[in-house]
Amino acid sequence: MVTRKEKREMEKEVNYLFELLKTQNHFFKNLNKLLKEVDDPRHQSYITYDTEVLLMMVILKNACNLKSMREMTNEFNKEECIKNLGKLLGNEDLEELPHYDTINDFLSRLNPAELERIRIDMIKKLFKKRCFDSYRINGEYWGIAIDGTGIFTFDKKHCEHCLRRVYKYTDKETGEEKTKTIYMHHVLEAKLIVGNMVLSVASEFIENESEDVKKQDCELKAFYRLTARLKDTFKKLPICLIADSLYACENVFKQCKANNWNYLFRFKEDRIKSITDEFQALKNMEEEEGKKANVVKIRESEQRGEITWVNDIDYRGFGVNVFECEVEDEKRKQKFTFITDIKITKNNAKKLMNAGRSRWRIENEGFNRQKNLRYHIEHASSQDYNAMKNHYLLTQITEIIMVLHEHGSKILRSMKKTIKEISSRLLEAFRRQTLTDEDIAQLGKPMQIRFT
């Protein structure tokens, strides 16, 4: 146990920036190099700042939880910040930091595929390090959850790629029926779920090709683009897709089979009626016969309940397996059903249930964190659509580093700081404590990181 006094003493010693760099360096030694090597769209004769300076500024802005680009320029306008950024990038000649207009101008022209490439490199490094192997579903599959969310909403047309939704309403004064159009940008995410950690591995923007398309883009269409990219990137990775009931349909089953992936989807009763009926009939038959072979009880400290399943239900040539979970804890009683192509057994039923339920983490740990606790992804850092996409991708890159840092750093764990506190301490360190040559030398040494 650490006493409060010891904690205060420890706190004084800790340089939050240095600690973050330790994590970054442990997992992604080549990050600076990758940022430096992006295909630079600028006219080479007018360049003042290298790409890694521009990109690292945004990563630090995100990590420090600064809401706007203007705030970044204000907060980072200190000698210490210039020194620190120069030091951590190995660019000691850095004399000034770029203004946010310079950065946004660059991001409006940078091809988002360049940042996608960096994220892929990072994720592949994590797989190679094998630090997450124990989190595989049933010891075999990597759980990748698919989920979409809205990021921007506007009253007026923002760009030709905006999604549109028309609302009908009654004018309060005249009683007239009127319509109102809102303009939006949405994104579909593929997130790797490892224990309590959620890491974005690919993002597909849901967007119209042009303003006059007959049918707008939608989550399911984006799904096929996203999964095609995933398969192309992680060719042999044993993936189990985790998603909501929308995805429980023939085409998606086909896609998973073709990719050699497994799936585990939430299954609402009205999604495919024939499957629901068959499941109920077979389950009842078994109960009448008093066999109850396909049932396991859940007896855990916080919850009680049972899982019932039926394997091999035929659906248009696909053998699907369905399981129903009834769980009760102190607060409430819940019932949910999942559909999967993984054969359900007494041994794996609970594991599958936990994996299926972990998708909700995307909502809580993933989107909530990025909207309300840090990053403010609903705040547009630029009005230019291409720059908006790049800002979004830089947020995902920052989040990968921060999640590993917060779960892996022994010092951070012992401090028990909230997400906001960690960010504000980081900002303080960046503005006040200058990194030394000794610090930088220390970064090159091997260290151990363990997740609990």
Ligand SMILES: [Zn+2]
């Ligand atoms: Zn738009």
